Amino acid sequence: MSYEEYMDGSAINKDFVISVMVGDLQRIREYPKRGFQIEQDIPNEVWQAHEDLVATGFDKHLMPAKRAWKDYYRIVFRLHPTPTLMKTENFDIIKLWILKELPMIKITYFVHGTTLDNENHKSSGWNDAKLSDLGIIQSKDLTKLTADTLFDAVFTSDLSRAIDSAHLAWGDTCPQYSDKRLRECNYGDLNGEDSGIVEPMQEKSINTPMPNGESYEDVKARVNDFLNSIREDFDGRHIAIVAHKAPQLALDVLLKGMTWDEAFANDWRKKKAWQPGWEYELWSI
Numbered sequence: 001m002s003y004e005e006y007m008d009g010s011a012i013n014k015d016f017v018i019s020v021m022v023g024d025l026q027r028i029r030e031y032p033k034r035g036f037q038i039e040q041d042i043p044n045e046v047w048q049a050h051e052d053l054v055a056t057g058f059d060k061h062l063m064p065a066k067r068a069w070k071d072y073y074r075i076v077f078r079l080h081p082t083p084t085l086m087k088t089e090n091f092d093i094i095k096l097w098i099l100k101e102l103p104m105i106k107i108t109y110f111v112h113g114t115t116l117d118n119e120n121h122k123s124s125g126w127n128d129a130k131l132s133d134l135g136i137i138q139s140k141d142l143t144k145l146t147a148d149t150l151f152d153a154v155f156t157s158d159l160s161r162a163i164d165s166a167h168l169a170w171g172d173t174c175p176q177y178s179d180k181r182l183r184e185c186n187y188g189d190l191n192g193e194d195s196g197i198v199e200p201m202q203e204k205s206i207n208t209p210m211p212n213g214e215s216y217e218d219v220k221a222r223v224n225d226f227l228n229s230i231r232e233d234f235d236g237r238h239i240a241i242v243a244h245k246a247p248q249l250a251l252d253v254l255l256k257g258m259t260w261d262e263a264f265a266n267d268w269r270k271k272k273a274w275q276p277g278w279e280y281e282l283w284s285i
Contacts, residue, residue: 188213
């Protein structure tokens with residue numbers, strides 16, 4: 001979905017977005033004078049663009065507006081990390097400069113190798129399925145496929161198929177941490193059941209939990225909690241995540257601005273379009 005398409009279907013119009021950006025830039029300039037943040041050098045052409053936009057009426061969110069610039073970027077720019085933004089030249093100047101200055105964590109997401117359950121057409125969920133011989137080979141292959149990339153840390157779910165995949169791929173080359181919040185969706189009574197039964201229920205379980213299990217909104221909440229927990233310590237770093245289908249779809253919703261329907265529709269598994277890593281950006285503010 002392009003930025004224009006998002007805006008066309010949104011209650012937030014373009015004038016609002018430009019006004020907030022103008023107000024944000026004013027705060028970046030004024031807040032250091034009040035001891036709120038570290039002073040930043042604003043290029044002359046960026047500030048002139050700000051002045052021009054104020055003069056043309058984009059002044060609705062100048063101080064003392066209540067919305068802080070950090071909150072704005074969490075809410076708006078996180079929705080679409082590579083938007084084709086408004087064609088307003090002055091707005092583009094401000095946007096590009098501020099985005100360059102924002103702290104960001106780069107995330108490369110990997111899915112664990114093939115498991116014995118996968119080969120037997122079972123959906124493991126929270127069951128601790130083991131890697132198959134093929135899954136072991138796939139994980140070791142990641143060593144060569146990512147040889148040119150040095151990760152500052154690798155995060156996995158606490159299920160062995162994710163932990164083992166990461167260890168086989170990168171060994172002790174970087175710190176590795178397991179986190180329960182990166183688990184697959186809990187299918188409840190259907191953990192380990194036939195995939196022909198479980199998979200059709202996934203898209204019907206966005207808000208309604210699986211029997212005695214989780215909904216995909218539940219998964220999104222814990223993945224979001226995980227993201228918030230790494231913002232400060234991994235600012236400016238490049239991390240890898242090795243986990244499962246549901247957390248990856250949650251990242252599509254949280255960091256790429258997709259709806260759940262879009263995330264499921266664009267899931268690479270439907271097209272069998274595997275690749276050695278998917279890239280995401282997390283603003284660490």
